[in-house]
Structure formats: structure tokens, C-alpha cells
Amino acid sequence: SSSSVSTPKEEVNVWCIFTKAAGNASMKYKLLTFSHSLVENANTVIIYLHVIVDTSSQRIAQEILQSVKDTLKKDLKISFYDVNQIAKNLKSLVAAMQPHFSSQPGSYYSDSLFFLSLGLHHIAPVSISRAAMFDIDTKILSDVGKLFELFESFGNETLFALAPELSPVYRHVLYLYRSKNPSSKIGDPIISGGYPGLNSGVILFALDRLRNSPTFPHLVHANNVTSLAKKYSFKGHLGDQDFYTLLGFEHPELVSVIPCNWNRQLCTWWSDHGYRDVMPQYAHCEGKVHVWHGNCNTPIPAT
Numbered sequence: 001s002s003s004s005v006s007t008p009k010e011e012v013n014v015w016c017i018f019t020k021a022a023g024n025a026s027m028k029y030k031l032l033t034f035s036h037s038l039v040e041n042a043n044t045v046i047i048y049l050h051v052i053v054d055t056s057s058q059r060i061a062q063e064i065l066q067s068v069k070d071t072l073k074k075d076l077k078i079s080f081y082d083v084n085q086i087a088k089n090l091k092s093l094v095a096a097m098q099p100h101f102s103s104q105p106g107s108y109y110s111d112s113l114f115f116l117s118l119g120l121h122h123i124a125p126v127s128i129s130r131a132a133m134f135d136i137d138t139k140i141l142s143d144v145g146k147l148f149e150l151f152e153s154f155g156n157e158t159l160f161a162l163a164p165e166l167s168p169v170y171r172h173v174l175y176l177y178r179s180k181n182p183s184s185k186i187g188d189p190i191i192s193g194g195y196p197g198l199n200s201g202v203i204l205f206a207l208d209r210l211r212n213s214p215t216f217p218h219l220v221h222a223n224n225v226t227s228l229a230k231k232y233s234f235k236g237h238l239g240d241q242d243f244y245t246l247l248g249f250e251h252p253e254l255v256s257v258i259p260c261n262w263n264r265q266l267c268t269w270w271s272d273h274g275y276r277d278v279m280p281q282y283a284h285c286e287g288k289v290h291v292w293h294g295n296c297n298t299p300i301p302a303t
């Protein structure tokens with residue numbers, strides 16, 4: 001605002017899910033922390049925030065996001081999308097994923113939100129060609145315009161980009177496969193040249209490529225998902241990120257790995273459940289933290 005000649009700022013499309021927030025103070029605080037930090041630090045871009053909600057959560061989100069706008073006095077565009085409508089439209093996608101990547105198979109509606117990112121290209125308006133999705137248990141410390149710059153480093157076929165999982169969860173889940181295939185790098189930490197899997201707290205989407213991809217519909221088809229899970233003897237419980245993890249290992253050209261500091265996970269659960277010795281190798285992440293991810297309800301450090 002200090003310069004007299006300025007190019008208009010690019011608008012970036014950021015998505016998040018905010019459901020079951022009624023009567024849940026912690027959910028409200030998370031949305032406030034996420035949205036305030038996102039907008040406050042966005043210097044080179046204007047945020048268009050797309051929020052997937054249920055009816056009562058929408059009213060709560062409206063209030064929180066209005067307070068962020070009023071406090072920061074910055075541009076913020078907002079749209080809401082109904083999670084129940086989306087769940088209907090993504091029913092077959094969820095049905096394909098759920099048997100392999102859900103802890104409680106059987107409840108389509110409550111589960112569908114954890115697989116919804118895999119159908120974002122069907123949900124987002126067609127005018128949107130690129131997007132990022134964040135978990136709301138995050139705090140953004142850098143200009144999100146810098147995250148969108150990572151699209152420029154995508155390969156010709158890249159559809160998604162995610163940061164590495166920073167716990168040994170896939171070492172655990174892939175125990176059987178790893179014991180039968182001791183030379184495989186899947187489930188090993190990055191610092192020993194491995195592929196630890198991916199965390200879906202921050203995702204970049206090449207939405208135009210996803211819509212036009214002749215192969216992606218086959219990749220998420222039940223037959224393919226089942227054979228992929230079977231190949232790795234895989235039974236997970238982390239929803240979309242289980243699929244991204246297998247897809248990214250099987251087809252690295254489709255799923256890029258972005259730097260860990262864009263999704264610096266804080267959960268230490270695995271350290272207390274049998275993996276204390278190896279946890280530091282998985283959690284290793286150098287450089288300035290761009291995004292804190294307070295996963296498994298871990299508090300985010302005050303900075």
C-alpha cells in the first residue's frame with residue numbers, strides 16, 4: 001500500500017473443512033487460529049477461502065471469519081459448501097476408499113469428510129485451476145503465496161503435492177509388507193533415503209489436471225484401490241492420506257513431496273507407543289517453520 005504503482009495481487013484459493021463445530025470450543029479456536037494466521041501473513045496474495053461446512057458450523061464460521069476481517073482489515077473472500085451435498089456426490093469415491101483407509105467402515109456420512117480432498121476437483125468451481133487445502137488445526141507463519149509458488153516446480157504429470165508424514169505411522173501400518181520386502185523404502189524416514197508416507201494436513205491440487213486426467217478416475221476406482229491395498233497388505237485409518245501415501249509411492253510422478261516445514265506436525269503419540277527410539281528420525285525437519293500442524297490435538301507453540 002506504500003507504493004504508488006502496484007500490480008494487483010493474485011488471488012489464491014484456499015480450502016478447509018469445518019464441520020461438527022456446534023458446542024465445540026476447541027474447533028472454534030482452531031478455525032480462528034488458522035484463518036487469522038493465514039490472512040495476517042498473506043502479503044503477496046489475496047485469500048479466497050472456501051469452507052466446507054454443515055449448517056450450524058457455517059453460522060459459527062461466518063462469525064469467526066468476520067471477526068478476522070474486522071481485526072486485520074484485509075481483503076478476504078469467503079464461500080461455503082455443504083458437506084452433505086458433497087458427501088452425496090462423492091459416495092462412490094468414499095465407498096472405494098473406506099474399506100481400506102477407515103477405522104470405522106460403515107458410516108459413509110461421518111467418514112466422507114476424511115476422503116473429500118480426493119474429489120475436490122469435482123467440488124471446486126471449474127474456473128479454479130489450482131488450490132491448497134489446510135487442516136484447521138494449523139497455524140500459518142509465512143506468506144501462503146510462497147506455498148503457491150511450489151506449483152511452478154511441479155512435474156508435467158503432478159496432480160497433488162503433500163509434505164511428508166513426520167511420524168512412524170506407516171512404518172507401523174506397513175510392518176508386514178516391510179518384513180516381506182526388506183529392501184523397500186516405504187515406511188522409512190527421509191533422512192535414511194526412505195519414503196515415510198505423506199500427511200494430508202496441507203495439500204496442493206492441480207485441479208485442472210485432475211479434471212482432465214484420463215487415468216485418475218481409474219486410480220480411485222474400487223478395483224484399483226483394493227489391489228493397491230492388497231499389494232501392500234495395507235489396512236490404515238487415516239483416510240485420504242493413506243491413499244496419497246500409497247499413490248505417491250506407486251506413482252511418484254503424480255504426487256510431489258513438498259518441504260516438511262510447510263506442514264510441521266506436532267503429534268508425539270507414536271513416540272509414546274513403541275517408537276520412541278526412531279521417532280526423532282521421522283520428526284526431523286530443518287529450516288524455518290512455515291506451518292505448524294497441531295495434529296492429534298497437540299497445542300501449537302506460542303511464537
Ligand code: UDP
Pocket residue numbers: 016017018019020113134135136137201294295296297
Ligand atoms: N474436521 C472437521 N470436523 C471434525 C473433524 C475434522 O471439520 O469433526 C476437519 C478439520 O478441518 C480438521 C481435519 O478435518 O483439521 C482433519 O482432522 P484433524 O485435524 O483433527 O486430524 P489430525 O490432523 O489430528 O489427524
Ligand code: MN
Pocket residue numbers: 135136137201293294295296
Ligand atoms: Mn490436522
